[in-house]
Amino acid sequence: MVFMRQGLFLLLLLAALFSVLALQSAFERVAVETPQQESFLEPAPMQEAYPEHAPRLLKSLPDVLMESKSVAEIDLTEYFENPCEGALDFVAAYDSENLAIYLEDGVVRVAPHAGFLGNTPVVFYAGNDYRQTAGNPISLRVVEELDDIDIDGAASFTARETPEFAVQFRNGLAGGNDGVSLSSTSSASLQKVSWKKSGQTASFATGFAEPSWSRASFTATVAEEDAREFQPGTQLFRVQVEKDGVLYVKQKEFSWGVLALNPDKNFYAPNEQAFIGIAVLDDAGHMVCNAAVELLVTDPSGRSTVLSTANGLITISPECSVLGATTTPDYYAFYATGAAGVYELRLTAETRAGTQTINDSFAVQETAFDVRRSGPTRIYPSGSHEMSIEVKAGKGFQGKIIERVPLSFNITPQPGLRVTVQENAKELEWVVFLEAGDSITLNYEFAAPPISPHLFFVGPLSIGLWSESRTWAIASDATANLIMFWDGTEGSIPDGWTCISCTPLSGLNDRYIRADAAYSEAAGGASTHTHTVGGYNSGTQSATNNANPDLGVASNTHTHTITASIGYADNLPLYRSLIVIKYDAGTGIPLTLPLGVIGLFNNTVPDNWVQYSEQNNYYIRGSDVPNSTGGSNTHSHSAGGTLTTTVTGEVAKGTGTANALAQTAHSHTINAGTTDAPNSEPPYKTIILGKLTVDNDALPNGLIGMFNATPGSSWTVISGLPGGAMNSKFLKASDSYGSTGGNTQHSHADVTGLTSTGETESADNKAGLGPSSGAAKAHSHTGISLSSFSNADNAPLYSNVILAYYAKANLKIAQHRIYQDNSMVLGAGTLRCNLTSAYGENVGDGECDNVSNGNLAVNTLHRAEFWLCNDVNLGEAATFDYFNHNLTTNKEYQIGEFYDACYHGDGAIPVPFSSCSYDADTGVVSVNALGLSISAGGSRSATSCEWVMYNFTTGSPPDQVKAQSQANVTGVSSGTNPFTGTLN
Numbered sequence: 011m012v013f014m015r016q017g018l019f020l021l022l023l024l025a026a027l028f029s030v031l032a033l034q035s036a037f038e039r040v041a042v043e044t045p046q047q048e049s050f051l052e053p054a055p056m057q058e059a060y061p062e063h064a065p066r067l068l069k070s071l072p073d074v075l076m077e078s079k080s081v082a083e084i085d086l087t088e089y090f091e092n093p094c095e096g097a098l099d100f101v102a103a104y105d106s107e108n109l110a111i112y113l114e115d116g117v118v119r120v121a122p123h124a125g126f127l128g129n130t131p132v133v134f135y136a137g138n139d140y141r142q143t144a145g146n147p148i149s150l151r152v153v154e155e156l157d158d159i160d161i162d163g164a165a166s167f168t169a170r171e172t173p174e175f176a177v178q179f180r181n182g183l184a185g186g187n188d189g190v191s192l193s194s195t196s197s198a199s200l201q202k203v204s205w206k207k208s209g210q211t212a213s214f215a216t217g218f219a220e221p222s223w224s225r226a227s228f229t230a231t232v233a234e235e236d237a238r239e240f241q242p243g244t245q246l247f248r249v250q251v252e253k254d255g256v257l258y259v260k261q262k263e264f265s266w267g268v269l270a271l272n273p274d275k276n277f278y279a280p281n282e283q284a285f286i287g288i289a290v291l292d293d294a295g296h297m298v299c300n301a302a303v304e305l306l307v308t309d310p311s312g313r314s315t316v317l318s319t320a321n322g323l324i325t326i327s328p329e330c331s332v333l334g335a336t337t338t339p340d341y342y343a344f345y346a347t348g349a350a351g352v353y354e355l356r357l358t359a360e361t362r363a364g365t366q367t368i369n370d371s372f373a374v375q376e377t378a379f380d381v382r383r384s385g386p387t388r389i390y391p392s393g394s395h396e397m398s399i400e401v402k403a404g405k406g407f408q409g410k411i412i413e414r415v416p417l418s419f420n421i422t423p424q425p426g427l428r429v430t431v432q433e434n435a436k437e438l439e440w441v442v443f444l445e446a447g448d449s450i451t452l453n454y455e456f457a458a459p460p461i462s463p464h465l466f467f468v469g470p471l472s473i474g475l476w477s478e479s480r481t482w483a484i485a486s487d488a489t490a491n492l493i494m495f496w497d498g499t500e501g502s503i504p505d506g507w508t509c510i511s512c513t514p515l516s517g518l519n520d521r522y523i524r525a526d527a528a529y530s531e532a533a534g535g536a537s538t539h540t541h542t543v544g545g546y547n548s549g550t551q552s553a554t555n556n557a558n559p560d561l562g563v564a565s566n567t568h569t570h571t572i573t574a575s576i577g578y579a580d581n582l583p584l585y586r587s588l589i590v591i592k593y594d595a596g597t598g599i600p601l602t603l604p605l606g607v608i609g610l611f612n613n614t615v616p617d618n619w620v621q622y623s624e625q626n627n628y629y630i631r632g633s634d635v636p637n638s639t640g641g642s643n644t645h646s647h648s649a650g651g652t653l654t655t656t657v658t659g660e661v662a663k664g665t666g667t668a669n670a671l672a673q674t675a676h677s678h679t680i681n682a683g684t685t686d687a688p689n690s691e692p693p694y695k696t697i698i699l700g701k702l703t704v705d706n707d708a709l710p711n712g713l714i715g716m717f718n719a720t721p722g723s724s725w726t727v728i729s730g731l732p733g734g735a736m737n738s739k740f741l742k743a744s745d746s747y748g749s750t751g752g753n754t755q756h757s758h759a760d761v762t763g764l765t766s767t768g769e770t771e772s773a774d775n776k777a778g779l780g781p782s783s784g785a786a787k788a789h790s791h792t793g794i795s796l797s798s799f800s801n802a803d804n805a806p807l808y809s810n811v812i813l814a815y816y817a818k819a820n821l822k823i824a825q826h827r828i829y830q831d832n833s834m835v836l837g838a839g840t841l842r843c844n845l846t847s848a849y850g851e852n853v854g855d856g857e858c859d860n861v862s863n864g865n866l867a868v869n870t871l872h873r874a875e876f877w878l879c880n881d882v883n884l885g886e887a888a889t890f891d892y893f894n895h896n897l898t899t900n901k902e903y904q905i906g907e908f909y910d911a912c913y914h915g916d917g918a919i920p921v922p923f924s925s926c927s928y929d930a931d932t933g934v935v936s937v938n939a940l941g942l943s944i945s946a947g948g949s950r951s952a953t954s955c956e957w958v959m960y961n962f963t964t965g966s967p968p969d970q971v972k973a974q975s976q977a978n979v980t981g982v983s984s985g986t987n988p989f990t991g992t993l994n
Contacts, residue, residue, distance in 0.1 A: 310351025412448030511632030544798030568659030650682030
């Protein structure tokens with residue numbers, strides 16, 4: 011049982027039973043430890059002085075009937091009154107095994123734990139500085155499906171649609187609902203709902219009571235101005251109806267803006283090619299680049315065309331996975347229009363989270379103005395972005411062209427552009443003079459606010475009375491945020507980092523950490539579980555008496571059916587809690603890390619880090635209170651039940667001396683036993699934790715970061731599908747990486763040797779001289795067994811994070827050699843010089859010339875070869891633009907002849923570079939590599955290295971060659987500049 015309090019007044023609670031656990035931002039939690047789970051404790055009374063100052067209960071609180079996946083809200087300030095000044099403080103006494111209850115500003119939120127169905131009592135208390143008043147005890151009943159309320163509406167809405175739902179009352183709520191109060195809430199982004207019924211319309215802020223209606227149905231439409239403020243992803247629509255002392259609660263999950271279509275024009279001409287941009291977002295509003303997308307286009311004649319990623323008619327942009335601004339849609343398709351009319355669009359996208367579908371359309375028709383947009387479809391919410399609008403006039407026009415953008419956009423001033431602020435938008439205004447056939451291009455630059463993920467809308471563009479028929483959607487999707495651990499207090503979290511495990515009922519609070527391909531805070535699992543049994547044996551009875559003719563006495567060999575009762579057990583594997591923090595500043599991934607941060611590794615922790623051995627052998631559980639431990643990797647259940655009144659085995663009653671015999675229909679209670687205690691760990695993989703010992707240290711290669719979205723190219727995801735090393739694994743700390751264990755489910759062995767109590771329905775029956783074949787009135791059973799336990803899931807409540815391995819490109823010159831040879835065949839000819847290096851290092855000093863030691867022949871063709879390797883495991887590919895080799899150090903030594911051809915490759919057939927050259931004044935050979943990519947590798951091989959080569963001829967004195975030179979790989983797009991040393 012747990013008490014929940016909110017506010018600052020002091021509760022005089024039973025000292026032996028109550029302890030304040032934590033003060034959390036807007037509310038506090040107070041836990042009550044009880045010797046028996048089913049007991050229901052009440053708080054100790056407040057001081058007896060000033061009874062007239064006690065809070066008053068204004069009306070009875072309602073019982074609650076709710077669906078298992080709903081959250082009920084009750085405003086306690088409507089039920090309690092404070093006779094004194096100030097706000098009341100509230101406490102809830104409830105069964106924490108089955109419920110989570112949170113209070114904030116007098117509003118209580120009740121959420122049943124996953125898997126709980128049934129009834130549980132709750133009592134709310136209101137208090138002030140003087141006394142405490144208990145509300146009436148209420149019963150909270152959780153059902154799998156509440157059929158008293160139907161909510162009908164689409165599962166997915168486009169970003170341009172306003173969600174609408176039809177609500178129907180049934181059963182006891184169906185006829186005559188005078189006095190019913192309606193309220194609705196959704197995610198934080200939903201502020202208003204417009205209710206329509208019987209011609210009446212009312213708009214009110216979420217959570218406030220709506221005027222009563224007598225009919226049994228209504229339609230709810232989200233206010234248009236509020237729908238535009240939605241965060242794309244999953245939303246909740248909830249209806250609460252209170253009638254006859256019962257609060258009915260049902261909610262519907264829907265997605266908004268997870269699919270978007272952006273045709274480049276509103277109106278097309280017949281037989282014109284349409285360019286259609288498509289965006290696919292996940293439940294959290296982040297981009298998805300591996301969806302199976304299908305666009306069904308139906309023309310005015312009814313003929314359909316399928317464009318899809320499967321048939322290659324929808325292209326996935328290579329920029330999709332590049333976080334930041336882009337003018338190329340993540341998915342796009344071309345479609346050739348035909349005759350005039352409306353073209354219906356049905357877009358379907360299948361992702362790992364499921365399948366979403368939206369409907370849209372565009373028109374082919376003659377129009378006074380032909381408008382085509384070119385602008386960003388996705389932005390990183392920093393910096394400026396440009397929208398370009400091309401207008402071709404079909405008729406003359408003189409006047410204003412007006413574009414609408416969000417109020418939050420900052421518009422860069424420019425000549426000829428006037429910006430005005432309206433109630434719900436900014437208007438951008440150009441004054442133009444156009445003759446029929448004229449074209450004009452309008453551009454503006456905007457900066458969006460740092461909100462992500464989010465959908466912004468610009469347009470429609472209006473030209474006099476003419477207007478576009480749709481808006482242009484721009485997705486704001488910032489880079490993935492790095493997530494790490496912290497074992498200090500919440501107040502000591504470094505600047506730029508935010509706790510995402512410190513707020514109850516949200517984030518990663520009280521959730522185990524599990525690696526997966528997609529981020530999800532409330533990913534799954536349950537806090538408790540139980541089992542059913544598929545077999546039983548009711549055992550044998552302990553005593554018999556004589557019985558004879560007339561049926562109605564249980565025989566001495568009778569059996570019972572059994573109703574088993576298996577107790578609940580925790581889904582809490584052995585854990586140690588840590589605070590989970592997310593980097594919210596800058597690009598979402600810092601360049602340096604703060605002192606004390608805790609990270610994940612798959613090998614020995616790097617310099618400036620120490621292994622965080624305190625966590626070893628524990629699962630990681632997010633919390634607002636770090637370093638607390640609990641749970642167990644094994645568990646057992648109480649196992650009992652009832653021998654029911656369904657009895658098999660009767661004998662006759664006699665008429666002689668009275669004997670106490672058992673009636674045929676009688677029952678027993680099974681004395682509960684205990685199951686075995688198997689290991690019930692979920693699937694895990696061990697991982698090494700390290701703690702940073704210095705401040706502002708650079709991200710180390712080998713760090714395994716947690717993310718809420720797929721990170722950039724320096725990171726390799728190791729929790730993705732298919733075959734990700736950490737996919738679907740819970741994180742269990744260890745001093746070594748990679749050990750696996752655990753299972754998705756568990757069961758229990760048969761429970762045997764149970765006994766029962768005496769029978770409860772008895773009769774004094776007369777028995778004759780017959781055999782001893784009747785069961786005595788006072789008998790019990792022994793040898794009872796319960797068997798065939800069902801499987802139960804092992805997963806505790808968990809959050810999914812994306813795991814990625816950090817490794818910047820680390821391009822090195824692994825080998826430099828010179829062959830005397832007249833071909834461009836790698837390794838052919840007579841080796842004259844050979845310099846090598848170890849993995850992760852550049853070649854060092856050496857000598858090779860045709861002056862002092864005669865390594866190089868005079869006036870002879872040679873080939874220089876350089877082996878460039880990306881010495882990093884699981885890291886990003888290294889790309890470079892050009893390669894410079896200072897073959898000589900001064901003008902005294904010159905190449906006799908340079909051949910303007912440079913090559914790269916690993917085999918006998920090299921690939922030419924686009925160009926290379928030799929500067930005789932500087933002695934520099936320059937190779938234009940044009941972004942040659944070299945993959946990462948844990949060792950040097952053909953896949954992680956690339957040969958670069960060219961021919962040159964040595965001269966004769968004074969045009970001699972001395973390869974006392976410097977080689978640089980420059981223009982590396984990411985990673986370090988790998989070499990500044992000399993090759994002698």
